[in-house]
């Protein structure tokens with residue numbers, strides 16, 4: 001059977017070399033999956049000195065994960081030879097991974113392989129969202145002074161400039177996070193999301209957090225990381241690698257994430273998922289806690305509850321009522337950090353609501369059990385109290401998740 005084809009037009013530059021655009025031509029069979037075929041990415045610097053093989057990577061990475069899932073081929077002009085090899089290796093590896101059976105993994109990329117002149121240096125880069133994992137990875141590497149890359153268009157949608165502006169102001173104007181590079185792209189806006197989900201249930205679970213998110217997030221940075229001379233571009237892990245080796249964890253079946261991300265590379269830039277020797281609770285204890293104790297201020301952006309944030313008209317930037325906010329506030333409190341200090345406006349109601357949500361099985365109980373078992377194991381009589389957190393922990397210690 002012949003695979004349908006997605007053709008990626010050569011990247012064009014505008015806005016003083018800061019905006020890269022590519023037009024996609026999509027086989028009629030795939031039309032229902034796309035709502036837009038004009039890709040763009042905006043960078044904080046002029047990227048026109050990056051060779052075409054590197055400039056074509058952002059659009060390619062945006063369609064690559066879809067093509068691999070669907071079984072479509074891709075045609076493009078010049079593409080960096082290292083990236084082409086990485087795409088092939090990652091696909092071959094995905095094919096052997098349990099949990100990804102719904103992905104076709106039959107994509108051929110037809111492009112002219114080119115080699116980019118070396119610009120690499122010992123400089124490190126780190127994908128930075130402001131959440132617990134990337135914040136801790138940044139603190140851990142502070143001495144190496146990594147460049148931090150934050151992408152508007154990944155988990156903050158491009159149609160929500162009010163939210164992006166508040167987050168930008170927080171990190172840039174207020175906290176003055178050094179070396180923060182802001183990128184904007186419609187990489188998530190091209191797809192009809194509901195149609196994507198029809199490609200298979202796996203797509204909504206393991207495929208996105210394990211594969212498509214990082215392909216997108218890393219690929220869109222290619223021209224910038226190349227010109228920045230980043231030799232190692234890092235992505236902080238979500239789960240510790242020891243969990244992937246233990247089938248009792250529900251996410252163990254998606255174990256390839258930290259391995260897949262080691263494949264990505266272009267020019268002299270190599271990507272790696274890092275700090276997977278720690279759980280998020282451990283990262284908070286070993287890196288964030290000492291950082292705050294030393295007198296630094298920080299803000300954690302953990303919440304992904306768009307509806308909740310909109311409802312509160314962005315009065316807070318963490319909703320405090322979704323499962324992720326509940327988990328994060330618990331990890332902070334158990335490590336002796338007042339959640340209010342880092343952007344979570346908790347009060348006594350927060351902990352009471354959390355108990356009733358857990359008892360009422362509001363969140364997926366299978367995931368909850370494993371998320372909270374580490375917190376349960378850390379509760380002691382001396383655990384600090386933050387607006388009633390101790391009461392919640394005393395109850396949680398004896399609670400048995402189903």
Ligand SMILES: [Zn+2]
Pocket residue numbers: 302303304305308318319320321322323324325326
């Ligand atoms: Zn939330």
